[in-house]
Amino acid sequence: MESLAAALHIRKPEIQYWIDQNWLPATMVSKGRLRFYTITPEALLHLHKHHHMDVLGRGLPNQSLFEAYVQYCYSPKHTVGEQLLDVRRDKRERAAFSAVSKSRQVQQQEPEDEYAGEEGRYRVRI
Incomplete structure (x- = not known):
């Protein structure tokens, strides 16, 4: 979650809001009082396809950065099997x-x- 927030230049609570709204599917692992989230490339693609306008409505500061991150940086389509x-x-x-x-x-x-x-x-x- 921290790396996604840093890459998109947004606050971590904003990503937490996306997860809480079920816009961004994430897997949570708890270790004591700490919670770690794993966000897959497919989950980010789901956010982009189904909740793009919702995210923009919340004031995403850089839409082109978000789209570039989804399309080129976080997408696994060029690295896996078929x-x-x-x-x-x-x-x-x-x-x-x-x-x-x-x-x-x-x-x-x-x-x-x-x-x-x-x-x-x-x-x-x-």
């Missing part, structure tokens, strides 16, 4: 395709039986 950047996915696809192509070329170059490769080796001149 959600890798298109460039990385395309690179993996190209590598897999070239590996398959090379294995097919090797299979085509190998003779099917042990005498198939000798046909071109011997020539008879008449």
Whole structure:
């Protein structure tokens, strides 16, 4: 919660208000009298999609900073499994395709039986 408040240049009680209103889903862990909140990227995206106008109505000082934080800094879509950047996915696809192509070329170059490769080796001149 502290890091989100620092990044968005807002007070921690404002983020606590978002959590209390169920605008921002968060997981709370208590250790004695201390409470720690874990805010996932999906939770922040939920806040942005469903309560964007509510947050702006509360006087968010820098809307563009909030949107940039949601879109680029806190979003995991470029770091996890299927959600890798298109460039990385395309690179993996190209590598897999070239590996398959090379294995097919090797299979085509190998003779099917042990005498198939000798046909071109011997020539008879008449």
